[in-house]
Amino acid sequence: MEALFHARYYNNSDVASILVKALQHKSVLLKHEIAYVLGQMSVTNVKNTLIDLCNDKSQHEMVRHEAAEAIHALGFTDEETEACLRQHLSDDSIPFRQTVELALEGLLLKRKSNSEKKIKPHVPRFYLMTKKKKKQDLVIATYNTKDPVESDILIQTxxxxxxxxxxxxxxxxxxxxxxxxxxxxxxxxxxxxxxxxxxxxxxxxxxxxxxxxxxxxxxxxxxxxxxxxxxxxxxxxxxxxxxxxxxxxxxxxxxxxxxxxxxxxxxxxxxxxxxxxxxxxxxxxxxxxxxxxxxxxxxxxxxxxxxxxx
Ligand SMILES: [Fe+2]
Ligand SMILES: [Fe+2]
The missing domain is CATH 1.25.10.10 (Leucine-rich Repeat Variant)
Incomplete structure (x- = not known):
């Protein structure tokens, strides 16, 4: 696990390939975390791997859930991805199904707002998450994770x-x-x-x-x-x-x-x-x-x- 979270700082396709190979490990915890990290990295050539994980019903729902979230986090808006998500809208696993619903809504929104927008590089974080305020005078806090639903709501009162x-x-x-x-x-x-x-x-x-x-x-x-x-x-x-x-x-x-x-x-x-x-x-x-x-x-x-x- 520690190696996994160090690997993510090397945000490139070679590292992503190593992580994909590590999906053979038997630990569900490790596999779901790999899917999560793949989503947080800005390497997009892992799309097929993530789609395969979503489609593979022998995988634990936690792994499939993270794969669907990773698909959303990487910002794919193409039709193949949309078809994959739609196909799982009535999956037996409720948490996975709800993840897919959110990812699909995110995909459609993104496509509508700006389908050509490039994926922004981001600063990865270590697993156990610290927070950082961007500007001292801003009430909103920014966390360096790609969230399953982006919220631009600023609560002031x-x-x-x-x-x-x-x-x-x-x-x-x-x-x-x-x-x-x-x-x-x-x-x-x-x-x-x-x-x-x-x-x-x-x-x-x-x-x-x-x-x-x-x-x-x-x-x-x-x-x-x-x-x-x-x-x-x-x-x-x-x-x-x-x-x-x-x-x-x-x-x-x-x-x-x-x-x-x-x-x-x-x-x-x-x-x-x-x-x-x-x-x-x-x-x-x-x-x-x-x-x-x-x-x-x-x-x-x-x-x-x-x-x-x-
Ligand atoms: Fe987790
Ligand atoms: Fe999750």
């Missing part, structure tokens, strides 16, 4: 914050609009926004949305959201993709040892991650291993003496 929170939690709203609200809240970059997001981890209508909220909480790094993430990790009836994302984000929050609240949560987070190190679902046990490895690295602790690299 408490009322607007509440309004977008209400959209996010409203199951009657379109998933696309809930995703836009989700990223608007993240970009507000406040503790209140993070707490609103965490409170939506109880929502029942979409595992896809819950997994994205967990991912974002790892980016925002507000330790007070750890409890809700721990609840997701503990819930054995939860989708693997949601438990996984909760574990990884806990690895991000657990590395905050430079604030009082971070130090309060760190031992609790470490204990929870250790609890699930031997979970029967390899996606979860491997995620906990990666999360603990992150805390170990960031905080110079010895948490995994016998680490077996993924």
């Amino acid at each position: 408490e009322n607007e914050l509440k309004k977008h929170f209400n959209i996010l939690k409203d199951e009657m709203q379109r998933l696309w609009d809930r995703y836009k609200a989700l990223f608007a809240l993240r970009n507000h970059d406040s503790k209140q926004a993070a707490l609103y997001l965490a409170s939506c981890l109880d929502e029942k209508s979409s595992a896809l949305l819950r997994h994205e909220i967990s991912f974002i909480l790892g980016q925002m790094q507000i330790p007070e959201t750890a409890l809700k993430l721990i609840e997701r990790l503990q819930d054995k009836n939860e989708f693997s993709m949601c438990r996984h994302e909760a574990a990884i984000s806990l690895g991000s929050l657990g590395a905050i040892d430079y604030t009082e609240i971070g130090r309060y949560w760190q031992p609790k987070i470490i204990a929870e991650l250790k609890n699930f190190l031997n979970d029967e679902d390899p996606i979860i046990s491997e995620s906990c291993q990666v999360a603990l490895f992150n805390i170990q690295n960031e905080c110079n602790l010895q948490l995994l003496p016998n680490l077996v690299p993924l």
Whole structure:
């Protein structure tokens, strides 16, 4: 996993080819992460690989989901890609189907607005996500990830914050609009926004949305959201993709040892991650291993003496 995230900094087709070869690995966690990284890189000759992953029903839904998101992230607007996405609109896996719906809506919007726009180079980030403000005087925060739905909403008042929170939690709203609200809240970059997001981890209508909220909480790094993430990790009836994302984000929050609240949560987070190190679902046990490895690295602790690299 560590090698994978170093590889992405070499944003070229040779590295992408190595990553494509590594898709033969048996770990679902590693494969889904490779698909994610391929989407975040600006190498477009991986389109067929991503389409094949979407089409391959023997792949775990988490891998197919990341492949569909990667297709969107790379900004393809051609008809072959559209046909691939349309073909999966009634797939048996609901999270994958919803990913495809979002990717297709994104494709059609992009085609409409500017089909000739070139893919912008971007600054890749390490897995456990830090944030960066572009300009001091701008309220909106920018995160160096390509998001599944771009949100240009700038929240400036408490009322607007509440309004977008209400959209996010409203199951009657379109998933696309809930995703836009989700990223608007993240970009507000406040503790209140993070707490609103965490409170939506109880929502029942979409595992896809819950997994994205967990991912974002790892980016925002507000330790007070750890409890809700721990609840997701503990819930054995939860989708693997949601438990996984909760574990990884806990690895991000657990590395905050430079604030009082971070130090309060760190031992609790470490204990929870250790609890699930031997979970029967390899996606979860491997995620906990990666999360603990992150805390170990960031905080110079010895948490995994016998680490077996993924
Ligand atoms: Fe995802
Ligand atoms: Fe993931």
